[in-house]
Amino acid sequence: YDITRERRYLDFAKSIVAGIEREGSSQLIAKALKDVPVSQRSAYPASWWSFENGQKAYEMMSCYEGLIELGRVLDDPLYKEAAERTAERIRRDEINIAGSGAAFECWYGGKDKQTLPTYHTMETCVTFTYMQFCRRLWRDTGNPLYVEEFERTMYNALFASMKHDGGQISKYSPLEGRRQPGEEQCGMHINCCNANGPRGFALIPKMAVATKEDGIFLNLYVPMEATVKTGRKNAVALKVETDYPVNGKVSIGVEPQRDEHFKLSLRIPSQVDGAKAFVNGQEQEVLHRGGYLCLDRMWKRGDEVTLEFDLQTKVVKSYNHQAVVRGPLVFARDSRFDDGDVDECAVIRSDERGVVQAAVHENMSGSFAWITLEVPAVLGTDLEDAANKTARPVRFCDFASSGNDWAPKGRYKVWIPQTLHMMTEPYRKY
Structure with a gap:
């Protein structure tokens, strides 16, 4: 029709x-x-x-x-x-x-x-x-x-x-x-x-990038070059340079064919723990996460917007299981790390906010994974051995990389069973 x-x-x-x-x-x-x-x-x-x-x-x-x-x-x-x-x-x-x-x-x-x-x-x-x-x-x-x-x-x-x-x-x-x-x-x-x-x-x-009646929207932060048209038949070239979500730094070059006043709306992800924005080095007010930062101004060739997102590794829990996340990414244990049974129960160490002090590695030499985290965890059910009372680094990779070789003998797991500790108050809810 x-x-x-x-x-x-x-x-x-x-x-x-x-x-x-x-x-x-x-x-x-x-x-x-x-x-x-x-x-x-x-x-x-x-x-x-x-x-x-x-x-x-x-x-x-x-x-x-x-x-x-x-x-x-x-x-x-x-x-x-x-x-x-x-x-x-x-x-x-x-x-x-x-x-x-x-x-x-x-x-x-x-x-x-x-x-x-x-x-x-x-x-x-x-x-x-x-x-x-x-x-x-x-x-x-x-x-x-x-x-x-x-x-x-x-x-x-x-x-x-x-x-x-x-x-x-x-x-x-x-x-x-x-x-x-x-x-x-x-x-x-x-x-x-x-x-x-x-x-x-x-x-x-x-x-990733789209136009509406009220301007240009930058929705996804991926490395890209795009040219979009405005309502006044102007062309605006955008160049995004970033390693997000490995880190939280985003650089956006704005190059209109001719100077024009329009609104550029930048999405501020709710998964980040803080955000800063700058236009040509001048800081902008970011009111909240989960919405858009609307930059309504006269844009000129050579303008640059930079974003700084605070990304933290966290543990989330459901039905006595734990999963590790960082920004929009979910992580999993993978048997190719050869650092223990991926199905083993564990207690992933975090603070009261669920923040995990994890080392982050991108594209490690010889690794199958895009992103590897070293997550502190106490594995298994044995606390008799004093050494086992101390958390040790356990490797997790981004979910997309886990099991990506499709090997018949390989195994990965996102939700890790949390070991029950009855000497702590939270055990009572189980």
Whole structure:
């Protein structure tokens, strides 16, 4: 309809929605407005791989993407509201620490179950479609929360799906275990995830920098050069130099073809513990994290913006398990470090804020990992030996690097069981 303006296409789209909302059908709009959890929007199917199964995560999000588009054409905010409410339920109930979710391709209340070993989790089709859903919602709302979700999924679940040589995409990328190719489908030597994984990588530049009516938005801090057009038919070249999220330093060169007054909005990630911003060396006020720093000024050739983010390594806990994070990155133990059993229980040492004093190494010589952390931890259940009472460095790597050789004998793990210590007060909650 957008291309041809022929009414029959719009009528067909509306008839699809009418079918969706019929009594006994999936009723995606009505259930979204009633805030029904996505894992409960369809009855448990008698046959899993059938049209009875309405919990399919990839397909459900795609339906809401279509509703957003229809709402835009009809100028009806109801469709976007249904999509936003659904995205919030997905984020709250389903998306795990690495930015993906689902098991056997379906929603299952997975965020609360992510510390449990689970069959067939984090299908790459779900990973990509969640990124696409977030990007479409950001385009229509400007809410930086969707960029933050996109970034977390990109650095962790998406990057983890690709084999280290770039030659293959995994069908599933669980939070523990190993990765491997998926089955061949439809008489071809590929499957759905081989097709959708690259689409996720192709979305990155589209989300990284974008324009709206109120100016230019820099959403992702990756090394890049981009040229964007302003509303006054001016071209602005942006050059971003950074090692983020290894460290928090970002340099942004701004080169308009001609001087122009416009707004440059820079996202300040909520995962950083502090942020500073400078324009040509002059410090700017950063009011809060998780939003945008809007620089509304006359821009000239040679202008430079610098950002300084405070990145700290932290431990997060869930159901007597621990995971290590740094900025948007999740980390995992990997058997290739050969520094103990990756499944062993441990107590990761941190302060009362959860901050871990970890050594950070990027691209260590001879290492398989992009980023390696040396995390202080007390391993195992034996405290009789005085030496074991002292934490020792245990190596973690970024989740994307963990298990990236797909070796059958390899193993990695994100959630580490926390050893119970009954002589401390917190044991009582267990």
